[in-house]
Amino acid sequence: MRKHLPLLLLITMLLPLAALALLAERLADREQDAAAMRMGRLLGAQLDSLATPIHQRMQQFERQLQSELDSLPANWSLAAQQLRDGAASEPRFFVLDPAGRLVYPTSYSTPASAEQMFLASIQRIWGHSANIEPPATERPVSGAQSETREYADPPAPALKMVDPVPLTQEREVNRRALTEPTDLAALGEESEATSSSEPGASDDLSVTNDSRISRPNPAPQSVPAPASDRMQLPESGWEANYIDHSLQLLRWRRLADGGLIGVELDRIDLLLELIALLPADDGSLPDARIRLRNAQGEILYQWGRFSPSDDQPADAQRALDAPLHSWRLEYLLNPAQAGNQLALQRLEFQLLLGMGMLLVGLLALVVHRETRRALDEASQRVNFVNQVSHELKTPLTNIRLYAELLQQDLEDDPALLNRLRIIIAETGRLSRLIGNVLTLARGRRKQLQLHPRSVDADGLIRDLLEQFRPSLERLRIETRLDLAAGDPIQADPDALSQILGNLINNLEKYAASGGLLALSSRLENNRLVIELEDAGPGIPRRQRRKVFQPFVRLRSDLTEGVSGTGIGLSIARQLAELHGGRLQLLDSEPGCRFRLELPITGPKT
């Protein structure tokens, strides 16, 4: 018990600590997740605040380009004529006739590469531009033009120009179906749904979803009574294309006569404006990097002092608003910095935990020492009692011896004899008490030894009862004997009388009110069975197991005013078990019934 104490103490200390550590770790993990989420939201909000001015700038561009388109004549041939007459140094405008054929630009006097590129790109979207047109049935079409009504098949004879890159899937066109009235109705909604479609899909007659954003500010010109479903067609919008992997934005406007004019938003202009708009690397982002990437993931512009590796994923990103929706802003944090913070947090936590453990350990040590001292003191006390008992034993034996001698000498005076008998009985009781103490001490020291020999159990019981007779009579306890053990058994007589003496002694103390002591003995299956019964208040079922534990005294109402050491039953059971037998408390109502079983062959050695 004493050896296990530090271990026990350690476990009781460490278990809660470990649990605490585990809990704290999990809490820290969760906190980290929450922090990451909070950070994500924060970064997202920052990107939003960057995207807003970009969007506003795009709207400015939109207004600017729209007004440029609006300043052209609202007639495709006049518009084309005016464009041809004007000496525009940069090819930016284009005009389609109602059949969807490119009427401007057609060719250039000087084949500058920029012009060719522009022409090629217009040619590229030509098929799509045709799709913007009202349904063919609504349109006056000449025989020659009717060939070009296959919208899915864009090549036009007039446009055999340079086509540096074949039509690729990169051409990202978010489209909305336009052919069916239901879809036309859907155009009015503020639906966010966008769908990508193959550029060549013939049944997907549609318009860019970008046109949706331009609906709030339709062209100011009044459309002179067009066909009923032409009314519902968007009048202007954005067209986003990819030419040679770079974004080309076209602002177009449909004319009332079925023609279509458009103007390009120059990509370099756009980049210039955005770079001017976005902040320089002014040191305000010491541990982060914000990037503007295009659809191919190429970095268009970036700032922030932190240089991430190429494969570091963005901590937050946000697509720009249409028509720049294929571009995105990315926020990258320095993971080392974040990791450092995290490691610091962990370290802090571990330090705290360590300190806590140290404190608890110190506390445990103190408790351990205190307990040990208390135990040492107790053991010293027991030793003292032991010594005293030992010292008492010899004089007590002498007293008893001489009292018995005196009893033999005074056979004729009954009153004196009676007193003497009491003296003898009390010395017996005292001897038993001292015997118990010594037995307990020996038991503790594992020095308890039995000296078995042949014993007449019934005789022993009778002798014992004779010793108790004065006290039993005084307490008016009736004795009922049913002794049928018969043959002698192998046992330590001192131990047996100590067991029974303790049982009777207990009965006197706690069950005297019942006024009964019933003792029976018999042999059963090579075992001596002695049962002792009283008619006292009994022991509650729940506490029956406890009665055999040392120093336990039950029920204050019972034990009150009764002296006792609380070791009797414990020693009795210990001795019984040492014999290879057992001592049990049987169920009985009322009172108690103890059953002692001992093997008749004596204790095994």
Add this chain to the structure above:
Amino acid sequence: MNRIPKHPLTLLLACLLSLATGLAQAALRMQLEPAQKLLFSDQPQTTYLRISLEGVFEADEAERAPVNVALVLDRSGSMQGDKLRHAREAALLALDYLRPRDILSLVTYDDTVEVPITATRFHDRAAVERAIRRIRAGGNTALFAGTAKGASEVAKFKDDNHVNRVILLSDGLANVGPSSPGELQRLGRKLGGQGMSVTTIGLGLGYNEDLMVRLAQASDGNHVFAEQPEELASIFRNEFGELGRIVAQDLVITIRCPEGVRPLRMVGREADIDRNRIVTRINQLAAEQEKYLLLEVEVRGDTGASERELADVELTYLDMVKGERQRRSDQARVEFTPSETKAQKSVQPEVMVSVTQQLATEMDDQALALKDQGRDGEAAKVFKQKADFLEEKAEAYDSDELRAQGAFSRELEDSVSAPAAVWNKARKEAREEQFIIRNQQSYK
């Protein structure tokens, strides 16, 4: 040529007038020089018209137009060491040319763009010096973004009264953001259209000369190849010096050809040709700098007429001294002769030297393209043809300029088969020479 006033008094008056108003303040001189004074009247022929513009500035230095300049410096990792040290020193020396009413911004770039000095009047020289000394190298080359940021700084104060320029120094390949020569050319054209020119200084042998040249060309700035960092000091001095001598900006030259004269092309320069009307722009013209346009035209022979108008030239420009827009116009005329030899003899050597220079340098494009494709032999052959052509014309017109150009072409011919490092340098020099010839750059 201008019609000469007949009356002597008118002549005197005109002279006095030009002395009083013209000489003191005339920002530029315009001269129209046909390559031949006499054209053969019997058949259509191709000839050239040289329109030369020369900056004139005789006012005080203090009266010069304020400049609005963004110095855009590469601070990528490759600039580390000598290059950055010399760049810093050159920039510090260049500050001598700035006056308090000038506007300076300093932009540096690697992966990202920093603006150590936003566009402000040049009052606090010490702060600028501190900022220049603080520049440290490391990282990639976001050339487009750097130039764009520089341009946005210039744009803050850009107006007609300032000389607006971005000076870009780079030693490496653009590798962050748009980085193709085509894209940078478009950027240059945009900025040129907005009235600012970009001077590109290529340092060392690591930069992309095509990109740097096209950026400068499109914006009508200057281009210099500085092989050694030590050259930066004089380049910056020249560049800032030229900035201080800019007398005219946004020169728009509109040429109209009459019936019977068909414009073919503008040699060495971009121009919008719309039937008989040619428009071209020159961003800036410095004092003591002569820039010219070479118009190639086809003239229908005319036996009936003795004289004909070749072109009507109109020039508008911002006079940086007066601070207002000016307009000039002039007519170029030729005479017809039935004698072919007379026509041949009337060739103007000075004009033809320019024409030869331009035609020869056009061959550089062809030769460089061949060399880039690995067709070394053919490239060498083109350089040889060019040298032969130049030498022949040098004799014909007795021109040292052409002799020098021819000699350089021989060097190039040899460099084609030389090791890559030698060719790399030669290619940069070739591009630089081509640029200087095309743009009549005021310094080298």
